[in-house]
Amino acid sequence: MSLLHLEGVTRTVERPDEEPLTILHGIDLEVDSGDRISVVGRSGSGKSTLLNILGLLDAPSTGRIAIHDRDVRTLSSAHRDRLRGSEIGFIFQQFNLLPGRTALENVMTPLLYAHGASFWRRESIARAMLERVGLGHRLDSKPDRLSGGEQQRVAIARSLVRGPRLILADEPTGALDLETGEAVMSMIDEVATDTGAALVTITHDPAIAARATRHYRLIAGRLFEGAEMTDDAAETPTVAVAP
Numbered sequence: 563m564s565l566l567h568l569e570g571v572t573r574t575v576e577r578p579d580e581e582p583l584t585i586l587h588g589i590d591l592e593v594d595s596g597d598r599i600s601v602v603g604r605s606g607s608g609k610s611t612l613l614n615i616l617g618l619l620d621a622p623s624t625g626r627i628a629i630h631d632r633d634v635r636t637l638s639s640a641h642r643d644r645l646r647g648s649e650i651g652f653i654f655q656q657f658n659l660l661p662g663r664t665a666l667e668n669v670m671t672p673l674l675y676a677h678g679a680s681f682w683r684r685e686s687i688a689r690a691m692l693e694r695v696g697l698g699h700r701l702d703s704k705p706d707r708l709s710g711g712e713q714q715r716v717a718i719a720r721s722l723v724r725g726p727r728l729i730l731a732d733e734p735t736g737a738l739d740l741e742t743g744e745a746v747m748s749m750i751d752e753v754a755t756d757t758g759a760a761l762v763t764i765t766h767d768p769a770i771a772a773r774a775t776r777h778y779r780l781i782a783g784r785l786f787e788g789a790e791m792t793d794d795a796a797e798t799p800t801v802a803v804a805p
């Protein structure tokens with residue numbers, strides 16, 4: 563049984579005073595437990611649009627998306643929201659932590675929507691997750707007292723605390739320096755391996771993409787399989803290089 567299956571997915575948006583715009587064309591993708599998938603693409607190629615569809619945040623305009631072999635169109639919106647909360651973890655470039663709350667409170671937040679033991683044991687589960695990402699000593703720190711790398715680790719702990727089967731990471735190291743970014747990616751990999759989750763990473767960074775085992779390029783809304791990082795796909799970061 564596949565975890566997530568996209569078949570002929572397109573996404574078209576209406577625009578005032580203009581023709582509708584088709585952002586994604588005929589996307590086929592199968593994601594299985596334990597997969598490590600990278601998607602690279604130029605700015606505007608449709609990466610965020612694809613991520614929103616993979617994360618069940620937006621629906622395809624045509625085509626089909628199935629989770630655990632169930633067509634998402636057959637689910638009520640409440641059921642889809644529950645599945646998203648329990649099965650999918652999002653990691654973004656911006657950490658989006660609640661500013662007035664401690665690391666522990668931030669990580670406990672998703673468990674407020676869980677049921678049974680996950681709800682009643684939310685504090686000990688959140689504490690264990692923060693220990694897992696190496697922040698057991700910063701449980702009571704608020705975001706403004708944490709470094710960028712630490713804030714991203716809190717955000718990762720919060721994304722993964724419900725044990726999602728699918729982790730969607732959108733430029734997860736974009737706000738971090740090279741070394742911290744490498745450490746954060748290794749940690750995401752380790753946690754995904756521990757839990758058998760699939761990891762889909764959307765990135766501009768060839769080094770981050772290279773960590774995956776299946777590589778895709780998104781070019782003008784079409785998905786191509788392959789690792790070559792041509793100019794069509796990878797974006798050269800603007801970096802000032804000292805002479």
Ligand SMILES: Nc1ncnc2c1ncn2[C@@H]1O[C@H](COP(=O)(O)OP(=O)(O)OP(=O)(O)O)[C@@H](O)[C@H]1O
Nearest residue numbers: 575577583585603604605606607608609610611612
């Ligand atoms: N709701 C919308 N209405 C009109 N155009 C849209 C809408 N959503 C996205 N677009 C356009 O579709 C294209 C793809 O957008 P998307 O945000 O998916 O690209 P991206 O690859 O994630 O870009 P970036 O790397 O810059 O974040 C862009 O040209 C964008 O302007």
